[in-house]
Amino acid sequence: xxxxxxxxxxxxxxxxxxxxxxxxxxxxxxxxxxxxxxxxxxxxxxxxxxxxxxxxxxxxxxxxxxxxxxxxxxxxxxxxxxxxxxxxxxxxxxxxxxxxxxxxxxxxxxxxxxxxxxxxxxxxxxxxxxxxxxxxxxxxxxxxxxxxxxxxxxxxxxxxxxxxxxxxxxxxxxxxxxxxxxxxxxxxxxxxxxxxxxxxxxxxxxxxxxxxxxxxxxxxxxxxxxxxxxxxxxxxxxxxxxxxxxxxxxxxxxxxxxxxxxxxxxxxxxxxxxxxxxxxxxxxxxxxxxxxxxxxxxxxxxxxxxxxxxxxxxxxxxxxxxxxxxxxxxxxxxxxxxxxxxxxxxxxxxxxxxxxxxxxxxxxxxxxxxxxxxxxxxxxxxxxxxxxxxxxxxxxxxxxxxxxxxxxxxxxxxxxxxxxxxxxxxxxxxxxxxxxxxxxxxxxxxxxxxxxxxxxxxxxxxxxxxxxxxxxxxxxxxxxxxxxxxxxxxxxxxxxxxxxxxxxxxxxxxxxxxxxxxxxx
Numbered sequence: 001x002x003x004x005x006x007x008x009x010x011x012x013x014x015x016x017x018x019x020x021x022x023x024x025x026x027x028x029x030x031x032x033x034x035x036x037x038x039x040x041x042x043x044x045x046x047x048x049x050x051x052x053x054x055x056x057x058x059x060x061x062x063x064x065x066x067x068x069x070x071x072x073x074x075x076x077x078x079x080x081x082x083x084x085x086x087x088x089x090x091x092x093x094x095x096x097x098x099x100x101x102x103x104x105x106x107x108x109x110x111x112x113x114x115x116x117x118x119x120x121x122x123x124x125x126x127x128x129x130x131x132x133x134x135x136x137x138x139x140x141x142x143x144x145x146x147x148x149x150x151x152x153x154x155x156x157x158x159x160x161x162x163x164x165x166x167x168x169x170x171x172x173x174x175x176x177x178x179x180x181x182x183x184x185x186x187x188x189x190x191x192x193x194x195x196x197x198x199x200x201x202x203x204x205x206x207x208x209x210x211x212x213x214x215x216x217x218x219x220x221x222x223x224x225x226x227x228x229x230x231x232x233x234x235x236x237x238x239x240x241x242x243x244x245x246x247x248x249x250x251x252x253x254x255x256x257x258x259x260x261x262x263x264x265x266x267x268x269x270x271x272x273x274x275x276x277x278x279x280x281x282x283x284x285x286x287x288x289x290x291x292x293x294x295x296x297x298x299x300x301x302x303x304x305x306x307x308x309x310x311x312x313x314x315x316x317x318x319x320x321x322x323x324x325x326x327x328x329x330x331x332x333x334x335x336x337x338x339x340x341x342x343x344x345x346x347x348x349x350x351x352x353x354x355x356x357x358x359x360x361x362x363x364x365x366x367x368x369x370x371x372x373x374x375x376x377x378x379x380x381x382x383x384x385x386x387x388x389x390x391x392x393x394x395x396x397x398x399x400x401x402x403x404x405x406x407x408x409x410x411x412x413x414x415x416x417x418x419x420x421x422x423x424x425x426x427x428x429x430x431x432x433x434x435x436x437x438x439x440x441x442x443x444x445x446x447x448x449x450x451x452x453x454x455x456x457x458x459x460x461x462x463x464x465x466x467x468x469x470x471x472x473x474x475x476x477x478x479x480x481x482x483x484x485x486x487x488x489x490x491x492x493x494x495x496x497x498x499x500x501x502x503x504x505x506x507x508x509x510x511x512x513x514x515x516x517x518x519x520x521x
Contacts, residue, residue: 001189006192009189009193010189010192010193010196013193014161014196017158017161017162018162020125021129021133021158021159021163022162022163024129024130025133025136025137025159025162025163027133028133028138029138029141030136030137030140030141030163031141032166033140033141033144034144034166035145035146035166035167036143036144036146037146038067038068038146038417039068039143039144039147040068040069040070040145040146040147040148040415041069041071041073041139041143041145041147041148041149041156042069042071042072042073042095042148042149042150042151043073043075043100043148043149043150043151043153043155043156043157044073044074044151044152044153045075045103045151045152045153046074046075046076046077046079046080046103047075047103047104047105047242048106048242049084050174050305050306050307051151051152051173052088052151053220053221053222054151054172054174054307055072056087056088056091057220057403057404057407058151058172058220058407058411059072059092061404061407062149062407062411062412062415065408065412067415069092069095069149070095070096070143071096071097071098071143071145072088072092072095072096072097072098073099073135073139073156074097074098074099074100075100075102075103075153075155076099076100076101076103077097077099077101078101079103081264081265081287082265083287083288087288098139100132100135100153100155100156101128101132102128102129102131102132102155103155104117104120104121105117105120106242132155136155136156136159140165140167145167146166146168146417147167147168147169147170147414148160148167148168148169149170149172149411149415150169150170150171150172150203151171151172152171152173152198153198154194154197157169157171157197157198157199157200157203158197160200160202161200161201161202161203164202168202168204168414169200169203169204170203170204170411170414170415171198171199171203171204171205172206172208172217172411173198173207173208174209174219174306174307175191175198175207175329176205176206176207176208176209176216177207177208177209177210177213177216177336178191178329179191179195179205179207180207180209180213180215180216181332183335183336185328185331185332188328190328191328204414206410206411206414208220208306210306210310210340210396211340211396211399215410216406216410217403217407217410217411218399218400218401218402218403218406219306219310219400220307220403221307221308221310221311221400222291222311223311223314223315223397223400224292224294224295225295235257235258235296235297235298236257236258236259236260236297236298237257237258237260237297237298237299237300237301238259238261238262238293238294238297238299238300238301239259239301239302240262240286240290240300240302240305241303241305242264242303242305243303243324244261244263244267244271246322246323246324247261247301249322249347249375250278250281250301251275251278253375253376254280254301254375254376254379255278255280256280257280257298257379258280258281258282259280259301260282260284260293261281261282261283261284262284262285262287262290263283263284263285263286264285264286265285265286268283268285271283290308291311294311294312294315294317295315297317298317298318298379298382299312299317299318299319299320300318300319300320301319301320301322302319302320302321302322303321303322304321304330304331304333304334304336304337305330305333306333309321309333309337310396310400312343313341313343313344313389313392313393313396314393314396314397314400315393315397316343316386316389316390316393317389318343318378318382318385318389319341319343319344319345320345320346320378321337321338321344321345321346322346323352325351334346334355334356335356337370338356338364338369339365339367339368339369339370340369341370342369342385342392343370343388343389343392343393344369344370345370345371345378346370346372347372347373347374347375348373348374352372353372356372358372369388
């Protein structure tokens with residue numbers, strides 16, 4: 001697309017946002033305010049678990065450094081698994097949790113369609129903008145945040161830019177690696193549109209990066225301790241994705257191995273029924289126990305979600321990646337992992353060869369360390385690549401071990417007022433002591449209501465665990481920390497059959513579920 005046209009469309013996007021939100025915010029009582037120095041408004045995307053895990057780790061480090069964040073705004077609270085919401089409220093009991101209830105769905109838990117994203121975005125903007133404007137105007141009036149720490153949450157970020165608010169916007173996201181990597185993906189209309197929504201011209205984007213990168217924070221994951229396989233029959237694989245539809249080859253292409261498939265909590269019943277005819281696949285809801293199983297598994301089968309794949313690579317596990325059609329971020333991730341990691345493999349079907357622009361033989365470009373193979377070839381070839389996996393895992397773990405140090409190093413300067421700003425804030429506070437400012441400060445300072453559960457609250461798995469799953473965890477305690485960062489055959493004919501399997505499976509799901517399509521990464 002011509003650069004001039006891209007800029008024109010991005011300009012129209014800003015005009016549309018301003019035309020929609022500016023009058024609504026004014027109507028809901030938004031007025032220009034003097035920021036309360038040191039006050040941080042946290043906003044987090046809830047499409048998938050990755051952003052929530054990142055937020056939890058970052059806030060823990062900042063809290064230890066004395067940063068105050070009285071309010072945490074979640075894009076759509078009902079998308080957060082119950083165990084995760086309980087853990088967050090218990091971890092940050094002095095923060096008020098606010099449900100913005102405003103987020104474009106990237107998936108419905110079964111499939112991924114770009115057309116559904118556009119429809120859901122239009123519907124969300126038309127039906128929920130008023131309540132969003134009311135909530136954000138109230139938060140700005142009550143807390144007068146000097147900073148907004150955003151984890152790829154576009155609604156609050158867009159409002160800050162549209163209203164030219166005095167709040168400084170800092171975004172922390174793994175998408176930042178795409179914009180820094182100069183791979184070409186960052187120049188597309190969609191990625192630039194996402195940057196305008198989530199960061200904008202006034203914001204600062206701090207990347208989360210799998211490999212060392214200037215100005216970046218290591219990809220935030222919790223690493224389980226290495227553990228040996230405890231089963232005599234060859235072990236099991238773990239599988240995870242927010243779009244399990246793309247993992248349909250597990251049904252027939254890996255029938256000789258046990259697979260523990262983690263899915264979204266709200267889709268547990270659907271996928272349990274869908275896989276009931278395949279006894280080698282056990283379906284479980286996403287939970288903190290994922291890391292325990294990953295540590296004792298033969299490897300990971302997943303879509304290229306940054307957190308869970310990085311987690312597996314760091315502990316030396318072989319990884320097999322399927323990629324949803326049309327998902328630009330995950331297509332970038334797929335190319336990135338195949339280029340840099342010997343432990344990563346993807347299907348050799350026509351669709352993947354076209355995506356990666358390779359020939360019929362499936363040979364990747366010179367210098368790329370991954371490979372294209374069938375599931376059966378991948379399953380049989382783990383021993384040959386064990387040394388490369390272990391070496392790259394140690395290197396990756398060394399980079400990830402610097403996470404807390406670099407969170408503080410990258411973010412604290414951005415969340416600390418410059419001397420001139422601090423002096424101005426003190427002068428404004430002093431000027432207000434003689435009038436009604438004291439009452440205003442009392443109101444803004446005392447509104448944070450503890451929302452955490454009682455200490456020791458726990459959330460058990462939502463379904464029974466198969467006996468072989470429990471057997472995989474015997475032999476010693478495993479650290480309780482961790483979570484999910486919570487896809488083919490040798491010849492051409494087999495490969496085409498696999499693509500048909502995926503498409504047929506998606507068609508079955510569309511017939512069986514019906515209703516509106518959402519969209520989630």
